[in-house]
Amino acid sequence: MRLGLRLLFAFFLINGIAAFFILRVFTAEIKPSVREVMEDMMVDTANILAELASEEVASGRMSLASLRSLDSTFARSVKRYATRPVDASIWGLSKQSLDYRIYVVDATGHVIFDSEGRAEGMDYSRWRDVALTLQGKYGARASRDVADDDSSGVMYVAAPILVGNKIIGALTVAKPTRTVQRFIERAERKILKGGVLLLALSALVGIAITLWIVWHVRRLRDYALSVQAPTNTSSATPPVPEVPGELGDLARAMDNMRERLEGRDYIEGYVRALTHELKSPVAAIRGAGELLQDDLPPEDRAQFASQVVEQSERLQRLIDRLLELSKLEQRHHADSAAPVSLRSCAERAVSQCNARAGQRGVQLVLQGEGANGPWEADLVTLAIGNLIDNAIDFSPEGSTVRIELQGANVTVSDQGPGVPEFALPRLGERFFTTARPDGARSGSGLGLAIVRRVLDLHGGDWHLSNLHPGFSIRLQFGS
Secondary structure (H helix, E strand, O other): OOHHHHHHHHHHHHHHHHHHHHHHHHHHHHHHHHHHHHHHHHHHHHHHHHHHHHHHHHHOOOOHHHOOOOOOHHHHHHHHHHHOOOOEEEOOEEEOOOOOEEEEEEOOOEEEEEOOOOOOOOEOOOOHHHHHHHOOOOEEEEEEOOOOOHHHEEEEEEEEEEEOOEEEEEEEEEEEOHHHHHHHHHHHHHHHHHHHHHHHHHHHHHHHHHHHHHHHHHHHHHHHHHOOOOOOOOOOOOOOOOOOHHHHHHHHHHHHHHHHHHHHHHHHHHHHHHHHHHHHHHHHHHHHHHHHOOOOOHHHHHHHHHHHHHHHHHHHHHHHHHHHHHHHHOOOOOOOOOOEEHHHHHHHHHHHHHHHHHHOOOEEEEEOOOOEEOOOHHHHHHHHHHHHHHHHHOOOOOOEEEEEEEOOEEEEEEOOOOOOHHHHHHOOOOOOOOEOOOOOEOOOOHHHHHHHHHHHHOOOEEEEEEOOOOEEEEEEOOO
16 A cells, blocks of 8 residues: 555544544533533523412412412413413524423422413322422422433423422423424534534645655655666766655755765776776786887887877876866856856867877867857866867868857867767767777777766757768757
């Protein structure tokens, strides 16, 4: 399972369990909370009515002897209350009936008044509300009118009728629980809707956080997959991804590890390649030196001495270019303080190569003006110079090397044998080279590697083509 799916599944599992228990607690507390509030109001109501009825119970106007006579003002008022019309809107819910049932018992527990007229004369002394109240305790009960129907429940709350400190009866207020069921159901619906909305919002937040984490983790993964020690001068090191927190620390640690690995591979690669390149000139110098220790004719001695000098110069060029390439590969961008003229860079490069071209019998021709651009003059001159040197190496005696400038482009073409098609993609690799026209080995291949690296630092590119005969390299510097 992918990391994103695991994180999302874990989030939904935790969030779902938490939401389930929270909603369950809220919905489970609604009904008892509403009934507790209702009971509190009924306690106040019962005590007020008990105080209003106390005088008539004490005087005997409300007693077993006066049942159904309605001599009691209190009894008539309660009867009128039961028939009052009412049309109230309570927070959007309509109330069109008065639901209190009120009954009064004497000191023996017999009903002496019932607002519904169905229990007068009956003995209620065993009912919990009446029994506890007559004992001076808080009396309340909840009963069902229909034994198997929970919706037929009725709550009863009683208050003592007092004369002085003596309990002479009790008044009970009864209210069906179904009258508040609508409020309970509405509250439950609101809580459930709010819970679903909260769950949806938290799900969106969870998805966003998961995507955010997975995106940064994937950036780190892609960075780790793309990072490798450079195998040629054209390779570019990917930037360290900007990620926050511990992931940022991990990215920086990975970058440090990459630098250490690249440094080790870089050194190992250079040592192997340099060792290979040094073997041939060192062997030639050693062989010529050993022969020079013997008595030789002047002509042979001059030939071997010339070979020592030639191979020493080859070693010097190899070391110089290797140092130049090494410095370039440690840089990340070119420096440019002001616009640079491409023509002036090309002229400097041509003047540096003129002597060597004359020795090889090759003519250098510079054409065009070129543009000005935000380039580093020394690096542009170095690249053009190495390109001209490479063209001189492959040009036959008496031929011409042309340097043409156009805008930000520099094209160097020779009249040599060209480059085999299979070798074109590898030009620019360190120590990769092809044979010279005379069949000799052409050199180290570091010249084109330097050109390739200078182009990378300037955001440029090159285009290679065979001219039949000849070969052309067009440099395009970035602007």
